[in-house]
Amino acid sequence: MSVTINNIDLDAGCDFFLETVYLDHTTNLPKDITGYTAILAVRDSYMQPNPYLVLTNGNGRIVLGGPSGTIIAHFIPGDTDPSQQATAWTKAVYDLILVDKNGIVTKLMSGRINVIGTVSITSPAITQFLSPVAGSPTTGKVV
Numbered sequence: 173m174s175v176t177i178n179n180i181d182l183d184a185g186c187d188f189f190l191e192t193v194y195l196d197h198t199t200n201l202p203k204d205i206t207g208y209t210a211i212l213a214v215r216d217s218y219m220q221p222n223p224y225l226v227l228t229n230g231n232g233r234i235v236l237g238g239p240s241g242t243i244i245a246h247f248i249p250g251d252t253d254p255s256q257q258a259t260a261w262t263k264a265v266y267d268l269i270l271v272d273k274n275g276i277v278t279k280l281m282s283g284r285i286n287v288i289g290t291v292s293i294t295s296p297a298i299t300q301f302l303s304p305v306a307g308s309p310t311t312g313k314v315v
Contacts, residue, residue: 179283180266184254184290188247194270194280195241202241209271210234212245214264214285224261225251243268243280252287262287 182188190212196203212234214225227233227245235244245268252261267282 175267175279176281177283178281180285182247182252182285182287184252184287185249186252186290187249190245190247190268192243192268192281193241194243202239204239205236205241205243205270205272206238207273208236210236210243210245210268211271212266212268214261214266216261216264218265224264243270254287254289 176192178190180188180190194203194205195201208229210229212227213223214227215223225247227247229236233246233248235242235246237243264285265282266285268280270278270280272278
């Protein structure tokens with residue numbers, strides 16, 4: 173099975189959902205991934221021992237779709253919040269692996285991640301926008 177190369181641009185301080193379907197390489201149909209473990213690690217380089225971030229189905233950051241073969245990894249705003257020293261990275265590499273019920277490890281996807289600065293969103297701006305002053309016409313909705 174070949175690994176899909178998928179480079180990702182994340183908007184700093186925003187949610188991002190990476191979605192894919194694991195296909196059986198012989199039938200090209202979705203593979204049942206019930207009971208599997210998924211791990212997505214983000215590092216400065218492929219050989220760096222300490223990841224910036226680890227998403228798994230065990231920590232709730234990856235949702236596996238069982239018989240549908242879907243995999244959804246969720247990057248939350250805090251993962252790329254430029255105001256936090258621990259998440260002030262802007263370039264990284266990642267890979268997504270699946271471990272089946274028998275312990276077989278399959279690398280599905282890898283690539284580079286770029287964190288793109290966002291003009292409108294910083295942590296204080298979000299808080300201010302979502303908590304409008306009483307009597308203000310601001311509703312907190314983006315239209």
